[in-house]
Amino acid sequence: MTMLFGVPLAVLYGQLLLGLINGAFYALLSLGLAVIFGLLKIINFAHGALYMLGALCAVVLLNTLGVNYWVALILSPVLVGIFGIFLERFLLRRIAHEDHIYSLLLTFGIALVIQGVFTNIYGVSGMRYPIPEALRGGVNLGFMFLPYYRAWVIVAALVVCFGTWFMIEKTKLGSYLRAGTENAKLMQAFGINVPLLVTLTYGFGVMLAAFAGVLAAPIYSVSPVMGANLLIVVFAVVVIGGMGSIIGAVLTGLGMGIIEGLTKVFYPEASSTVIFLVMVVVLLLRPAGLFGKEA
């Protein structure tokens, strides 16, 4: 067997793949957080719970209505996105003019409520979601075995991340979002309905979280607490990348997943803490984050 620094290459590639998958989820979630933070200036602590809702929604759709994976991949984000729009419209907006600490606490509270309600209904043990038929099995690449579903997760996440970047940086709607992020009052004076833009942006960020949830359903166990565990790591990713940069959120997410994977190979004891170590180093050397703008 080929070895690198005493590690079989197959193991290395396997962990790299796992890292890339985790990174894809970090990227999708921190992207949504960055989009929401840009315009609303709030840190959406409900993000993990909404990611969980996306996965749970797919499970429920399958078990009660027999809705298949591909339909759920669209339908679940739409449903959870509409829920997010209600959250913004009827809760977040009411305190939008207050200090941002209040919306932070509110989203944290919303996360606890959602998590609590669904723990009450489903308990904390994980539910299974079958891998869709078309993506079962895998291919032997010679140096490693690549399960189709994992490849799909990476491709789907990258396409959605790129699409989001393109929409924000290259379209007219995106220019509204960028300008609104800088100076919402002036945008209003130009006749742009900023409150509507805010609602839609929040809804879109929530959809990204729910989309990640559906992608995750067949590989991670679906439970009401699945988001809470992930979100802590995602916040560390966001701190490392710096708030507000779209590209930064995506690259940092993928990068941190890979670093985590590599750590699992070479120093497994540190694999669950390495991201936080990186966060500490970044905070010391570049407090605004790798891609953040220095104040």
Add this chain to the structure above:
Amino acid sequence: MTNAVKPDYEQLRISDLHAFYGESHILHGIDLTVRRGELVTLLGRNGAGRSTTLKSIMNMVGRRTGSIMINGNETIQTAPHHIAQLGVGYCPEERGIFASLDVEENLLLPPKVRSDGMSLDEIYDMFPNLYERRRSQGTRLSGGEQQMLAMARILRTGANMLLLDEITEGLAPVIVQKLAEVLMRLKAKGLTIVLVEQNFRFAAPLADRHYLMEHGQIVHEIGANELESKKDLLNTYLGV
């Protein structure tokens, strides 16, 4: 429509306007009228409340009471994003060029509010510098170019009433001269303009009337033909 058609049409009528930022009461009962096609200035020392008057018209202050009629519509209850659609173009004192947009994106950002705005070609014709720098980041432009951009941006929307806040502030004399020419052309096209200015020498030859402000109130109204006879007044309030 120009002022030749309907000479006394009131494009803007403000009555007993009070404005507040949180607890601070900034404007204390403003009354003013601007007829279609007129160029009217708001003069006064720093802190007199001129910018706040323009922001109040745009519903950008904390709270406002009184009446603001724009083109015959009462707007005191109107949401901020519905004001522009009445044909108002606002150029803020800090210019408000967006750093995350390039020059052309800045230019195309505000939606059209009326059908007869200037085309992109006409804009670039009037401001050739902007054409040369259309792919530059908005805030990379010089102060003068940024001011041109802030003006051009609202001309494209077709707004027929412009609220311009200190557009000559900190600019070189040649740029100020260019802005004066632009304002003359806009006036000739029949646009209604409310101009907040420190630079009295810039404003005097352009304006039809002047309102003098102090402590959030209008203290005097001076017609263009009265400037000579009211020099003392101007001296007292502006120190010109």
